[in-house]
Amino acid sequence: MKKFALIGHNISYSLSPLIHGEIFRKMGLDATYELISVEKQELPLLAERLRRDYDGFNVTKPHKENIIPFLDGQPPKSVNTVRIENGKMFGFSTDGYGFTKDLKICFGDIGKIGGDALILGAGGVARVIIEELKNQGFEVYVWNRTRDKAEKLCEEFGVRFTRLQDIKPDLVVNCTSCGLRKGENPLVGADDDGTVRNLLDRHRVKWAYDTIYSPPQTDFLYCNRASKTANGLGMLILQAIESDRIMCGFDIDEMLEREIYNELMDKLTSKIARNI
Numbered sequence: 001m002k003k004f005a006l007i008g009h010n011i012s013y014s015l016s017p018l019i020h021g022e023i024f025r026k027m028g029l030d031a032t033y034e035l036i037s038v039e040k041q042e043l044p045l046l047a048e049r050l051r052r053d054y055d056g057f058n059v060t061k062p063h064k065e066n067i068i069p070f071l072d073g074q075p076p077k078s079v080n081t082v083r084i085e086n087g088k089m090f091g092f093s094t095d096g097y098g099f100t101k102d103l104k105i106c107f108g109d110i111g112k113i114g115g116d117a118l119i120l121g122a123g124g125v126a127r128v129i130i131e132e133l134k135n136q137g138f139e140v141y142v143w144n145r146t147r148d149k150a151e152k153l154c155e156e157f158g159v160r161f162t163r164l165q166d167i168k169p170d171l172v173v174n175c176t177s178c179g180l181r182k183g184e185n186p187l188v189g190a191d192d193d194g195t196v197r198n199l200l201d202r203h204r205v206k207w208a209y210d211t212i213y214s215p216p217q218t219d220f221l222y223c224n225r226a227s228k229t230a231n232g233l234g235m236l237i238l239q240a241i242e243s244d245r246i247m248c249g250f251d252i253d254e255m256l257e258r259e260i261y262n263e264l265m266d267k268l269t270s271k272i273a274r275n276i
Helices: 016-027 040-053 095-107 124-135 147-157 219-223 233-248 254-275
Strands: 002-008 031-037 056-059 081-085 088-092 116-120 139-143 171-174 188-190 196-198 207-210 228-230
Touching (some): 002 040, 016 031, 040 088, 056 233, 081 233, 095 124, 095 207, 095 233, 116 124, 124 147, 124 171, 139 147, 207 219, 233 254
Parallel strands (some): 002 031, 002 056, 116 139, 116 171, 171 207, 207 228
Antiparallel strands (some): 056 081, 081 088, 188 196
């Protein structure tokens, strides 16, 4: 039996065991998946245990960058998947795959249309999504409450910082945690005259995507309800499928991947609704 895990901190809420368990079942794999909550200072000992006793593991906040010193090869700057092979640990990121694939499922092939894309946030998820949208041909802009952090990210990726008042985007992607609680909306702030409002409310975006999946309808999505909207549940599922493909080494075709996606979307949407 193969052993896999998710490492992070305070992750008892995670849907990952359910998601990966369903993927293992559909792929006919004899495998277990557990949650391991760990502090940063405990990572050295945990890394050795994982290297010795596990076949792979996923990584979530706050350790997507913290895990990198313990990996072999040349991992990306943010890691969510680790394959263990012959005592070596190799890091990957499948978040970009999950986002791009779900964007296409939810909104169609909008990369062919292109336009201006606004990224809200400057953390690890924003980093991945900026690169994906640039590759699709979007003109990418970044806004973050901490401007210095956003400007460093913009310089790294060759994109531009913007104030919310100064842009009329076609696509807006929320990569912040603002929205996990009711009443939070990253688009709400003070205008130049001091008025607190939705800073994009004079412009209707075409597409709004929130990487948050619980609650399924955030205030960010609600204020863009005239647009096509989607939450991050599909991204979570698709990055997990790709992660398991890397860790387990199986092949999966488009039809089976979509079947697993649809089944998990139905199952998890119901579960999240019951828990709100």
